[in-house]
Amino acid sequence: MPERKTIAAYLEAVQGQIRWKRARPLLVRELERHLEDQRDDFLKEGKAPDEAERLAVEDMGDPVTVGTELDRIHRPRPQWGLLGLTIVLAAVGVFLRVLFRLPYFRQDLVLMRALASLGLGTAAMLGMYFFDVSRLVRHARALYIGTLVMTVPLLRFVYPTYSFSLMSALYPLAYVLWLYSFRGKGWKGLLLTILGGMPLAAVCCLIPSASGLFILLFSGLAATLYAAGRDWFGVGRWKGVGAVLAVALGLLAFLFLKGYLNSFLLRVMIALRPELEKEHRGYMGWVLHMFWEDVPPLRSAGGEAAMPVNTGAWVFGGGQEFRPIDFSHDFLPASMAVAWGWIPLALLLAALAALLLWLLVKGLRQSYLPGHFVVLAVVLTLGFQTLFSAALNFGFVLFSASLPLVVGNFQTVVDMALIGLALSVFRGNSIAREGPGRPIPQRKRLRIKFEYQ
Amino acid sequence: MELEKSLVSGSMSLLVLKLLEGGDLYGYQMIAELRRRSDDTFRLKAGTLYPLLHSLEEKGFVTAYEQTAESGKTRRYYHLTKQGRSALQEKETAWNAYARAVGRVLKGGACLAGA
Numbered sequence: 001m002p003e004r005k006t007i008a009a010y011l012e013a014v015q016g017q018i019r020w021k022r023a024r025p026l027l028v029r030e031l032e033r034h035l036e037d038q039r040d041d042f043l044k045e046g047k048a049p050d051e052a053e054r055l056a057v058e059d060m061g062d063p064v065t066v067g068t069e070l071d072r073i074h075r076p077r078p079q080w081g082l083l084g085l086t087i088v089l090a091a092v093g094v095f096l097r098v099l100f101r102l103p104y105f106r107q108d109l110v111l112m113r114a115l116a117s118l119g120l121g122t123a124a125m126l127g128m129y130f131f132d133v134s135r136l137v138r139h140a141r142a143l144y145i146g147t148l149v150m151t152v153p154l155l156r157f158v159y160p161t162y163s164f165s166l167m168s169a170l171y172p173l174a175y176v177l178w179l180y181s182f183r184g185k186g187w188k189g190l191l192l193t194i195l196g197g198m199p200l201a202a203v204c205c206l207i208p209s210a211s212g213l214f215i216l217l218f219s220g221l222a223a224t225l226y227a228a229g230r231d232w233f234g235v236g237r238w239k240g241v242g243a244v245l246a247v248a249l250g251l252l253a254f255l256f257l258k259g260y261l262n263s264f265l266l267r268v269m270i271a272l273r274p275e276l277e278k279e280h281r282g283y284m285g286w287v288l289h290m291f292w293e294d295v296p297p298l299r300s301a302g303g304e305a306a307m308p309v310n311t312g313a314w315v316f317g318g319g320q321e322f323r324p325i326d327f328s329h330d331f332l333p334a335s336m337a338v339a340w341g342w343i344p345l346a347l348l349l350a351a352l353a354a355l356l357l358w359l360l361v362k363g364l365r366q367s368y369l370p371g372h373f374v375v376l377a378v379v380l381t382l383g384f385q386t387l388f389s390a391a392l393n394f395g396f397v398l399f400s401a402s403l404p405l406v407v408g409n410f411q412t413v414v415d416m417a418l419i420g421l422a423l424s425v426f427r428g429n430s431i432a433r434e435g436p437g438r439p440i441p442q443r444k445r446l447r448i449k450f451e452y453q
Numbered sequence: 454m455e456l457e458k459s460l461v462s463g464s465m466s467l468l469v470l471k472l473l474e475g476g477d478l479y480g481y482q483m484i485a486e487l488r489r490r491s492d493d494t495f496r497l498k499a500g501t502l503y504p505l506l507h508s509l510e511e512k513g514f515v516t517a518y519e520q521t522a523e524s525g526k527t528r529r530y531y532h533l534t535k536q537g538r539s540a541l542q543e544k545e546t547a548w549n550a551y552a553r554a555v556g557r558v559l560k561g562g563a564c565l566a567g568a
């Protein structure tokens with residue numbers, strides 16, 4: 001074995017045994033500090049510099065054994081199962097978008113665009129999967145400001161809603177990064193965190209994007225409560241939770257006093273009972289309710305009531321067909337249920353819910369705290385999108401919402417990128433390191449245990 | 454007194470967890486503290502300690518965080534988690550039972566096998 005008498009040579013030998021390149025600097029830094037401490041102590045004992053360094057190195061043990069042991073512990077944890085499930089769901093989305101395409105779109109482009117979205121989405125997901133998520137955390141505030149600045153120009157568009165619907169999926173993540181940056185900053189940090197949500201909410205109102213606003217509000221509230229519950233700001237767990245709830249209730253009271261809440265409750269009532277205003281604001285919901293009255297669990301292909309695939313339509317006197325998707329792409333799931341029965345839709349929603357639940361449980365079980373927040377933002381965003389889309393498609397028409405990975409080509413790319421980001425947290429968990437500061441007390445771990453590759 | 458390596462290695466995680474029960478420490482402090490508390494009996498090599506600490510972190514028994522000391526150097530401190538505390542209790546119970554059993558055998562004098 002060659003002699004390694006200097007710290008640099010010793011560390012190089014250790015590094016040589018660690019196969020995961022990203023892990024090397026993090027692991028070696030700790031050993032280097034230890035060697036320096038040991039060398040300095042030998043110097044204090046009166047040893048010559050060369051001898052002090054040599055003795056420190058000898059005291060550390062065989063570098064090959066140390067490096068091999070560290071290599072065994074620190075390996076990337078592949079997430080092929082979840083990556084595969086995401087691609088399968090996105091492929092189902094491609095299939096559905098092609099099958100339930102709108103007749104007035106260029107038919108030759110529908111398949112090409114859908115396939116391109118799957119290809120781009122997979123590339124974006126893998127790109128984020130191999131991305132070092134700690135970089136996001138290091139530049140948390142800059143990313144928050146960047147996201148906000150990127151979306152403001154959309155306000156100048158004549159029809160900004162569609163472009164914004166793609167960007168709004170990033171708002172909860174931007175807010176959570178902003179929140180993360182106020183760790184241990186006390187009441188001022190909590191206040192600034194909440195204030196940070198306001199410009200994002202204001203853009204949602206100006207666009208206007210009701211789904212973007214509600215996803216931001218619900219996700220933001222859930223993430224802030226989660227942070228306060230872990231005493232993220234250092235003001236005390238219950239005080240923090242109480243303050244966040246007080247702000248949320250205060251906001252509701254303000255909206256009530258301004259009269260916004262009344263008009264919102266009226267919209268909710270119409271969404272629940274659309275037949276009360278079937279010729280006006282409840283029309284869409286009423287039509288969907290009518291569709292759902294004829295939806296069996298499973299529409300048999302050879303049965304009397306069978307409808308041809310890609311139909312699921314009402315046929316009017318002139319032979320003109322009408323399907324839920326003709327309202328908008330967001331109603332693709334309802335069209336699918338009308339054509340095939342509600343069981344295929346229930347299975348699709350269950351698969352999405354399983355993916356998100358899996359992400360959430362894994363996210364909250366891993367030890368890297370910033371990762372908790374990133375996963376929480378991704379799961380809350382996609383979870384609320386799924387929930388709102390399901391409500392919309394079952395006839396509760398309050399605002400538009402696209403089913404993640406299924407509706408919308410660009411939306412699929414954004415959704416897949418977000419899932420890739422969440423998976424990168426799990427992949428690099430073994431070497432994920434928090435910045436300076438004492439650890440936040442750990443909550444009781446979730447008892448649910450998943451076995452996975 | 455020099456101890457056989459195998460005697461020490463089996464109980465090393467117990468000793469490290471026990472050290473952390475008293476407060477957060479960084480690696481260099483742990484080695485010094487272990488030597489002090491064992492009257493210089495346990496001279497743990499740093500090359501053994503760090504892989505052990507990382508595997509304890511992997512199991513969720515300890516968490517680590519960086520903090521800048523007064524000297525200006527950034528240290529990586531280890532903190533015993535709730536899970537680590539219960540693992541420590543289990544290991545201590547097992548160790549005490551083992552030590553009592555060994556003690557009884559050693560005090561027993563002549564072998565009674567076959568009696």
